[in-house]
Amino acid sequence: MKVLLVAPIHSPIVKRLISALEGSGIELIIASHNAAKEVGVIDLGPCRSMFSYLCFWKINKLVKEHQPDVVHAHVLNHYGLMAAFQNRPLLVALWGSDVMLSTKAGAFITRKLFRVINWFVLKRADYIHTSGKHVAKEAESQCKGVKKKINTFYWGFPLPELELDVLNSTYQNLSDEFELTSEKNIVFPRGLGNVYNPEGAAKIINYLMTKGIKAKRIVVLRGFANEDCVRKFTSLVDIDKITFINRLLDPQELYALYKNTCMHFSIPHSDSLGGGVIEPALVGSLPVLSDLPSYRDFLKESKGLLLTEYTYKELDVIYNKITDDPNIESDLALSKLTSKYSLNSVVNNFNHIYKVMSDNESS
Template identity: 40%
Template sequence: MKILILAPYSSPIVQRLFKALNAYTEHEVWVASFNVETDLKNKIIGLGKLNSFLDYFKINKINKIIKKINPDIVHAHIINHYGLLALLQKKPLLVALWGSDVMVAPNKGSLMKRKFFTLVNGLVAKKANLLHTSSKHILNEMVSKYGSDIQSKINVFYWGFPVEEPNTNDYLVIQSSFLKEYGIHKEDNLVVATRGLADIYAPENMIKIIEELSKNNQLKVVVLRGFANDIEVSNFKEKIQNFSDKVVFINRLLSSNELYVLYSQAKYHISIPTSDALGGGVIEPLLMGSYPILSNIPPYQNFILENSGYIINDYSVESINILCQKIRNEELQVNIDIIKQNYSAQSIVSRFNDLYLMTLR
C-alpha cells in the first residue's frame, strides 16, 4: 500500500508516525509538508514556506503531487489545514483531528472566523472516507456540529508514538550535555511541564503549580518551550522572576533522543491545556514511568478512568496544596504495565493498518 501523509513534518508526532510506519509495515510511505526541504530519497516532499493560512488553498499544487505519486490513500492532518489542502483530490482520504482544529478554531474569535472554520471542517469531514482522533470529546464536538451521521466515520484511539531510545553512548552524551547546559544531574527527580507556553496550554495556571512544586527540594522543575513564540517566552520569564532560580527553562525544541533522556528522569509531568485531544505530552513521559498531572477537560477525564493520572479541578491555593501534599506523600504511582500494553508503537501501528484498510473499502 502506498500512503501519502499531508502534515506538518516539524511536529515530532508526525515524524514518529512516518518512522513507525516505515519500521513496522511494508507500506510505501511519503510525507508532504510546508517548511521542509524536499528529500526524495527519504520520500519527503517540501511544499514551500508556509507564509499564511492562504497557503492551505494551494489545492492545485497538492493535486499535482498526488497525481505524480499516485498513493492508495491520502492521510491528511489537522482538518482545516492539511485537510483543507486535500479537499479536492480524488484519492481515499483519512483525516486526523488534532484537537484545537475542532475545539478552538470554529468556536473562538469573530463570528466570521467561527463560521468559516465550521464550514471548512464540515466540508472536509464530508469529503473524508474516515477520520480519527485521540479524544471522545473531539468526536462528540463533531457530532454536535454536523449530526450523528458523522459518528460512524470517526475512529477514536491514541496515535502518538513513544520517544526513541538512544544507544548507550548517545544517552550518556545527552546526559552530560543536560548537566552542562541546564544543570540537570542524572540523579535529579524531575517535574516536567511538557506542553509549552502558548495560551491554550494555560501557562499562568502552570506557573501557579510549578511555583509550589519548586519548594520541594526533592524535585527539580523543568519547563519546555515547545512551539511558543518570543512574546510568550518573555511573559513566562517575567512571571517566574521571583523563583526563576528554582526552574530549568529549556528554550528550544528537544530531539526525540533528548526527550527520552529527560523523561527517563521525570517523576511527574504537567499537561493542563484548556482544550486538547489526548497528546504525546501526556503519554510519552507516562510510558517512561512519569505520573501525569492533568487539567479538568473531558479527554483527560476519560483517560484516567482506565489509566494513571491526577486531575486538578481548579488552580486555587487549596487545590494546588492538595496536589503538593499527595506528591510529598508519594501517593501518585504509575501502573506502567497497562500503559505499555495499550500504547506501544506496534499496537498503534496495528490500529493504523486497520484504519487504512477501512479507508479503502
C-alpha cells in the first residue's frame, strides 16, 4: 500500500502517525509546507497565507509522479483543499477547529468563504476521519452525504514507554533545565494558542497559587504559540512561580514529564479529542477538561473532572482533589484506556480505511 501523506510535518501527532504507519508496512510519500530541513519529506514551500493551500498543482504533480493508492490529507481547509483536485482516492482528516470554528469566526465574507471551501472538500473526499462525534456531526451539517463516508475514532498515538533508568535520567535532565520538583506535577500541556484558552488556564493557575499547592509544581507548555500569545499569558500570571517550558519537548521528554504528573488540564474552546488529553491519561494523570462534546464522551469511559465554569465552587473541587488525594492517578481505568487507545488499534483503523479505498478504486 502506497500512501501520499500531506500534513503539517512539525506537528508531533503527524510525526507519530508517520512512524506508526511506516512501522506497519505502509509505504509513505510525505509532503508538507515549511519542510526544507526535514529529512525524507517533500517540501511544498513556505506557507505564507491561506493562498498557499491553493497551490493544488504541487499535489497533482506528486500524485502523477508517485502514483499512490491513497492520498491522506490533513486539516479540511488546508491540505484537504490542496489535495482536492487530484485524481486518486482522497482521505481527509478533520482536526476540529477547521470544521467547528472556521465557518463561525471572523468577518462575514471569511465565514462564507470557509463554508464554501469546507463543502467542496467534504464533497470531494472519498472518506473522512475525525476523533470527535460532534465534529463529524458538524461536518454532516456542512455537506450532505458526509455521514456515509465519515469514520470517528481517536487517531493519536501513545508516547513510547521508557525503561526505568532512562525515565529517571530524562526526568532529571528536565528537572535540571526547568527546576521541576520530585513531587507529581500539575501540567497544562496544550500550549498558549488562543483556541486552547490561555485566559482560562491563567485563572486556574492564579487560584491554585493563591490557595497553595504544597510541593507540587505547575508546569505550562508553550506549544506552538507565537510571541504575542506568550506575552499575553505572562501578563496574566506570575511566571516566576510556575515552570514555563518555552520549547517543544520530544516524545521521550513528554513521557517522562507525564509519568511525573498527577493532573493535567485541557480546556480549549474547541477540540476533537487531542493527544493533550489522552497521552497524559495513558500514563496515569487525571484529566481536567472543558465542557466539549468529545470530552464528555471521553469521561463516560474514564475518570476525570469536567470544568464548566470558573467559579470558586468548581475550582475548589480541583484544589481538593490535588491536596486531599495522594493517589489521584489510581482513579483512572488505565487498562481500558490502554486497550482502546493503543498504537495497534489506531493503525488497524487506518489500514482498514486505506484497504477499503484502494479496493473501491480497483473494482
